[in-house]
Amino acid sequence: MRYSLAGLVHLACTCHLVIGAAVFNWPDPLIDNIDDQLYRPFFSPVSTFALGCGQRDNTSIAAEWLRIAYHDMATHDIDSGTGGLDASIAYELDRPQNIGVGMRGTLEDFLVSPIEHVGMADVLAMGAISAVIGCGGPAIPFRAGRIDATEAGPETVPEPQQDLASHIESFRRQGFSATEMISLVACGHSLGGVRKADFPLIVTEDEPTDVKTFASTVGFDNTVVKEYLDGSTQNVLVMGSNVTTRSDLRIFSSDNNATMQNLASPDSFNQICGDLIERMINTVPSTVTLTEPIEPLDFKVTDTFLFPQGGSLAFLATLRIIDSALNRTVTLFWKERTGKFCPDAGCSSGSFQVDSEAASLLATLKGVNTFKFYRFNAAIDLATSISHFWFEVNNNDGSTPLIVDNQGKNFVIDQDVLLFDPRRTSATIGGLIMVAAVKNPFSTAAVSAFTTIKGTTAVPVIGSVTTNFELDSSHPPADGYTFYTSPTSFLHLNRLSDTLHATVDGEAYSVWVPTVVGTGV
Structure with a gap:
């Protein structure tokens, strides 16, 4: 399949790579779009809606986002390699285990985020990461490439009335040990609570806000653990009047509280929860291969078009660079498709405009605060057209200018038909x-x-x-x-x-x- 540069909008490259990060070879619409949604604020609801642990429906948006990610993943069967985080939850909303306005509300939050190359499953996973950091939790690496299901998965979400053996087996099928089950439940229940309107057999007493929260604090922290251990908990799944639905009590105490004691350390809580939630969102069918973690791209080609206008081919391009407070000069270079028009060093054009944009919260946690956008508008000779392009970045500090050329492969325009x-x-x-x-x-x-x-x-x-x-x-x-x-x-x-x-x-x-x-x- 041929791709024209004109249509490959928001395409990216990296020249300075983070060890262990996804290697990006332009063009790649998947990684390109994920980068935007993760690291550009206001580009997608995923980057903004959960900031500040914002409240909705008497709970936090983050709690709803984290819950739906787990419920979607819970269809995984490690024995058969099926199910997992695959957006099958969209077909499972009528099940009692998935009751609640938060489920449909979360899907509505994300309706504008998928595209042809990025499915809802990837968006749900990004939502879980944003939920955690939006409420003060740790930054979790993100891998892309999940495949959306086209039908419902099995009804395997654990339910509060089930016994301990059933819960242990359910988490085992999902790929988690009994110890990991305790930790993952505690991590998830650091946010949100149980809604009386949805679960009247669990929240049996009157609740003014309709939601019985798991912990006394709103943020992502280990208060749910500490209050359980010191006996002050109001977690209805621990001390509710309905003994049958005290699932958190059965799970937390199943190893004589050894795991909960370990989670009483804030550092341990963040480390363990970060690792387990990362594993949770990376739980996919065995036929799906995810990318390496996607880090902010050092250099990214974006807003790029090629089209005929006024006797030439108009070529619009933007190079996004992570801002380092340097007084850079960026030059665009290109070569012909046919014939001879450009000098041996290539035709060139300087940027006509430079803009700045604040990075997302997740980007700032990774040390990136601002992006600079160097914008170009070049006139390409109609007869010779354009075959490929690259950039020269001069930091104006005496160092050798950096060539940004798609890791030595150039940004190739494979057709202009x-x-x-x-x-x-x-x-x-x-x-x-x-x-x-x-x-x-x-x-x-x-x-x-x-x-x-x-x-x-x-x-x-x-x-x-x-x-x-x-x-x-x-x-x-x-x-x-x-x-x-x-x-x-x-x-x-x-x-x-x-x-x-x-x-x-x-x-x-x-x-x-x-x-x-x-x-x-």
């Missing part, structure tokens, strides 16, 4: 009118778009639609390209990302066009 045209694309009340450019000459061309559509509150899973394009009568051929447009009914408000497809004289081309914040596209 099918391009997405953001300038001719427009948004209307009736929908988004997308425009694609197909290079002349050609005998036949068929253009379409595969669009990822966000779910609804009734069906909280992403969908898709394919739309056929037509010759664009409002934009006559120009600059060696013919333009095709989508119908005015093309989905706009519900679209998450698009891939343009074209068959031109029997050869297939593809262009990925994710939604770009701030461009109106």
